[in-house]
Amino acid sequence: MTELSLRLAVSLAQIAAVMGIVMLTVMILTLAERKVLGWMQDRMGPMEVGPYGILQPIADGLKLFFKEDIVPAGANKFMFSLAPILAMVPAMIGFAVIPFGPNETIQLFGMTIKPFVISDINIGVLYILAFASIGAYGIILGGWASNSKYSLLGGLRSAAQIISYELNVGLAIVGVLIMSGSLSLVKITDAQAGGFWHWYVFAFPAPQIFAFVVYVISAVAETNRVPFDLPEAESELVAGFFTEYSGMRFAFFFIAEYANMVLVSCVAAALFLGGWNAPYPGTILAHIGLESFAWIEGVAWFTVKVYGFLFLFFWLRATLPRLRYDQLMKFGWKVMLPIALANIVVTAIAMYIYNQFK
Amino acid sequence: MDHLFFGYFAGVIALTAVLVVAFRNPVYSALSLLIMFFHVAGLYVTLHAEFLAAVQVIVYAGAILVLYLFVVMLLNLKTDDRYHSQWRAAAFVGGPLLIEFLVLLAGSLAAPPAAAPRVDIETGDNTLAIGETLFSTYLFPFEVASLILLVAMIGAIVLAKREVPETPAS
Structure with a gap:
């Protein structure tokens, strides 16, 4: 019993x-987004709270915490309270299968622990898609x-958008x-060790470069970010599905998005x-004899890659105008879907031939 | 432990399945259907069929039920009594299902079920096992099922298609 409780x-x-x-990352992101957008538009961004405005997320958090919690007249109270939780939990639960560092x-205490992944389940990718x-x-x-x-209009738009782009993802x-x-995400990551030419974007025999582009665009659409932020298009729908939300309930939707x-x-x-x-074989720390600290390099590379993507999100927001709704649907079904399907066919054939000659 | 989990999942499935038809508000019905799908997925996990569990959630909860909810919200059925108290339709569907159930029950009592090809799911990769079975033993039923879905898709397109008014070629 003690072993179970220890586990x-x-x-x-x-x-x-x-x-x-x-x-913590979400907190950093809220500040980073405003700062990056500010710099890209030749502004300063938030500057008031703390040096260079770095305490802004804490001020925002306190503000949201102390705001009045309003439930609009005629709203379905039960559903109104349930919705932010239903948005937040799936966003958080997916991190259970992400490998953050070396396997x-x-x-x-006499137990084997994998420090960099909470749970290595054999259907990791499907688990994330499901949630x-x-x-x-x-x-x-x-x-x-x-x-x-x-x-309601914002919610319906979002439903249609998420279904369409989830398919492409x-x-x-x-x-x-x-x-x-x-x-399993752990096994997939392990298979890509040994230099950037083994990463699946570039890997022989079927570089997944098209799949990567489709994934990134669809991921932006699935997270309701600019230029696919139609569910919360402020020029048409006030603020979309969270127009009526305030205080912590609004904060839940906000945190879920980030x-x-x-x-x-x-x-x-x-x-x-x-x-x-790392994009080169092995790790530098292992080469110079610090074998036991090699995980630091792994975690650092993972962080760099993730923050690179997050910067891309901000960059897109600063650069692109919002799509029209019919453009969004046409783009999803008539451009992204055929590319993704063609990629599957080409990859399958390439892998079959490759395995024949291996 | 296994029996405990099975009891919990089965109990919740039965309860929420009844609630789906018992609720007057169709959005509540959809939500209890969502809970039911999750517990069916849980049942699959206890059987070591993780792949099926994930697909259950992705396909039914993630896609089909969202579309249901979509339609329910657009139609605003809350004020529409047309769709309640459909006793005749219920009897029409429920009668044959009940007879089928009884026949199956009698059949299973009489003869032991034919042994299906067994795969060692405990040790192997159950995604691989399902894939191999689907594309060897059950290839024909699998393809027929996809054909049926294709027909349904064509039907939906035909129903939704509108005649485009003739425009002069520009």
Whole structure:
């Protein structure tokens, strides 16, 4: 029984650590987004709170915490409270299968622990896809329960958008799955070790470069970010599905959106860009004899890749105008979907021929 | 432990399945259907069929039910009593299903079920096992099922298609 409780304690500690890092990242992102947007538009960004405005996220958090919590008249109270939770939980739960660092084990209290992944399940990729699709419920129900036309329209738009682009995300990943022959994110990342030419974006015999582009565009659409932010298009729908939300409930939707951004960036890094693997064989720290500190380099590369993607999100927001709704649907179904399908066919044929001659 | 989990999942599935038809508000019905799908997925996990569990959530909860919810919200069925108290339709569907169930029950009591090709799911990769079975033993039913889905898709397109008014070629 003590072993079971010890195991539980270790798992809980891992979950708490990952949650903490994700929440910290979200806090950094809210500031980084405003700063990056500011610099790109030749402004300063937030400058008031703390030196260079670095304490702005804390001020925002306090503000949201102390705001009045308003439930609009005629709203469905139960659904109105449930929706933010339904949006937030799937965004957080996906991090359970992300490998943040080398797949090594440490011995602690006589148990084997994998320090850099909470749970290495054999259907990791599908697990993330499953919970990403549940995130749509929070948005739809939030829009419906608010008893407001703008919210409802925002929620419905989001439902259509998420269903359309989720398909492309799933199909774009299939190419990687064919090449790795596994659904576990840990195994997929391990298979990409040994230099950037082994990353699945560039890997022989079927570089997944098209799948990567489809994945990134669809991921931006799935997280409702500019230029695909139609569910919350402020010029048409006030603020979309969270028009009626205030205080902490609004904060939940907000955190869910940013946590989703971090999640899709982690998945993109793990599937296409080698995860924690450095772009050169091995690690520098291992070469100079610091074998036991090599994990620091792995985690650092993973962080760099994830933040690179997050910067791309900000860059797109500063650069591109919003798409029209019919353009969005046409682009998803008539451009992205055929490319993703063609990629699967080409990858499958290439892998078959490659395995014949191996 | 296994029996405990099975009892929990089965109990919740039965309860939420009844609630789906018992709720007056169709959005609540959809939500209890969502809970039901999750527990069916949980049942698959206890059987070591993780792949099926994930697909269950992705396809049913993630895609089909969202579309249901979409339609429910657009139609605003809350104020529409047309779709309640459909006793005749219920009897029409429920009667044959009940007879089928009884026949199957009688059949299973009489003869032990034919042994299906067994795969060692405990040790192997169950995604691989499902893929191999689907593309060897059950290839024909699998292809027929996809054909049926294609027909349904064509039907939907035909129903939704509108005649485009003739425009002068420009």
